[in-house]
Amino acid sequence: MPESKSKLFNDQGELVVPKAVVGRLSLYLREVQHLIRDGKETTNSTELGKLLGVTDAQVRKDLAYFGQFGHPGVGYRCQELVAAIKSIMGTNTIWNVALVGIGNLGRALLRYKGFHEQGFQIVAAFDVDDNVIGTKVEGVDVFHIRDLASMVTAQSIRLVAISVPSHAAQAVVDQVVEVGIEGILNFAPVTISVPSKVRVIGVDLAMELEQLAFTVVNRDSKS
Amino acid sequence: MPESKSKLFNDQGELVVPKAVVGRLSLYLREVQHLIRDGKETTNSTELGKLLGVTDAQVRKDLAYFGQFGHPGVGYRCQELVAAIKSIMGTNTIWNVALVGIGNLGRALLRYKGFHEQGFQIVAAFDVDDNVIGTKVEGVDVFHIRDLASMVTAQSIRLVAISVPSHAAQAVVDQVVEVGIEGILNFAPVTISVPSKVRVIGVDLAMELEQLAFTVVNRDSKS
DNA sequence: TAGATTGTTAATCGATTAACAATC
DNA sequence: TAGATTGTTAATCGATTAACAATC
Incomplete structure (x- = not known):
């Protein structure tokens, strides 16, 4: 489940995630799953951005809505990122x-x-x-x-x-x-x-x- | 075809229509076609907005991107509006x-x-x-x-x-x-x-x- | 360490809304 | 005419981007 990052919630305690971000989350998931299939261990915002046609800044910002699962200097570990996105989307269970x-x-x-x-x-x-x-x-x-x-x-x-x-x-x-x-x-x-x-x-x-x-x-x- | 409204084009002569507007255009078309089937002759931005879950201002602004086919005091004539949207979308021909x-x-x-x-x-x-x-x-x-x-x-x-x-x-x-x-x-x-x-x-x-x-x-x- | 890359802030850009004069 | 509703402007709101200190 999404962690209780303070920035995620507004005054009424409601989760605030721009609709466009949710749409891209599924795309990130799909791409990272493909990267894993291709044997890649890590990826980064620049690579993901190129694959999706968005800026690297946007990738980082989108993912950072839900917590910090990147590793400065390293990027994102693919398995970790897939698990995190699935957990956010609720598809870590059937x-x-x-x-x-x-x-x-x-x-x-x-x-x-x-x-x-x-x-x-x-x-x-x-x-x-x-x-x-x-x-x-x-x-x-x-x-x-x-x-x-x-x-x-x-x-x-x-x-x-x-x-x-x-x-x-x-x-x-x-x-x-x-x-x-x-x-x-x-x-x-x-x-x-x-x-x-x-x-x-x-x-x-x-x-x-x-x-x-x-x-x-x-x-x-x-x- | 879309009329040559100056506001539609940028400095390079390219058509500028926000992506979100294009998406809603199809929804307007679908709703107005249903209104026609229900026997309605005219509609207006308030009605369309309620049907789609957007504000009346947005409906007027979206449609006004492509010319003026509303009638002040009257609204939009359904048949006219359908023809206009189809023409804009390119679906007036097969x-x-x-x-x-x-x-x-x-x-x-x-x-x-x-x-x-x-x-x-x-x-x-x-x-x-x-x-x-x-x-x-x-x-x-x-x-x-x-x-x-x-x-x-x-x-x-x-x-x-x-x-x-x-x-x-x-x-x-x-x-x-x-x-x-x-x-x-x-x-x-x-x-x-x-x-x-x-x-x-x-x-x-x-x-x-x-x-x-x-x-x-x-x-x-x-x- | 030096190099790479994140998360985040501030600046920019774009889209939505409110308000209203113009129109029928 | 009076009432209704448009098209459009200006104000607001939200989303994207650039830049960079923090981190590994």
Whole structure:
């Protein structure tokens, strides 16, 4: 867990980490994991900055938000840094995740190996289609969504990925919120409403292509 | 196309649009399209701001970067606004897209309806596996990647989505760059290198879950 | 030690917000 | 007209960078 560095907290005792820093933290983690795979023992802010396309100062500042795990004159020890970032992000332990919506995308997510490598395990899948309920997809049982509550409790599920059609998204969201889910990864291309205690990250694939089209059309705009 | 508003260009004649604005532009587009579906004729900065969770001032400022398409006392006419944003983003015409990598995710992308709705058409798919080459997936022909160049030319393909295994990503990227592709949507969880003229957007699904885990663990941090 | 590199401060830069005259 | 809402300016806020003393 993040150490109690005084600078991390504001007057109300709330953790204050700029959103942009959190985004880069995942990128640092990914790069350092690759460096380890390539046999590197240590790295430094200059190297990481080059890999990510940010300044060395920014790398140091970002990491220093969470404590001091660099070594002056040496840099950052890769294993140490990975452990520190995972601990900060909460991925030093495994998260059980539920998936709602066994369509094209849902199946692809069930088969996707990348989640497990980063500490996420899809342990139950839900749908409303009788043709898939009761089957297993990639070793994961598919339940009727009415069984959500019991599975969430039984498996200590805190996160849900939602890959249902847009028109069904809000209703599903309401149900997962009802059973106490804390975070939602929403693949439906709609804005969803949740109580403020619940966290949402939206991934809209068409929107990503749109962003790409914009940067291509306006070639010279700031990346 | 964006009008030649003087404020959009810097001393070197380059378009200057803050990255954050571009991201919100897609969100505005999505919301206004939903408002139209709900039968609304006009909207305004306050309404859009509430839908997106930003201030009304920000909505007006963002849109004003690209010209004046609001109507004082009235707001924004939905149809007009959609047309304007599409024109700015370059999605007022259809983009032909190629897909490389027909695995789990690749197949899901081929079947995904959301792309077409926003003006993107996957017109050719590529792989190196003889078992899929020559077949059709969701009506799209699968070719050997060696046929990339000819298809790109024949179909005027400017964008590519890459859903190959991480270890193959950079080699594929080099090939698509070689044939003149202008933008890459990279689903492989690795940083790729491209010449500066080529645009890249990376989508790392595990990283999205990681971000979600962080916000759940650090509940009180700035959203 | 000399060289390398961190963590942190102060200066810079950029993005957001508040306020309001202009407009319909 | 009166009321509503824009586009834009100036003020505020936050994030990035440069520089450097502290450290190994």
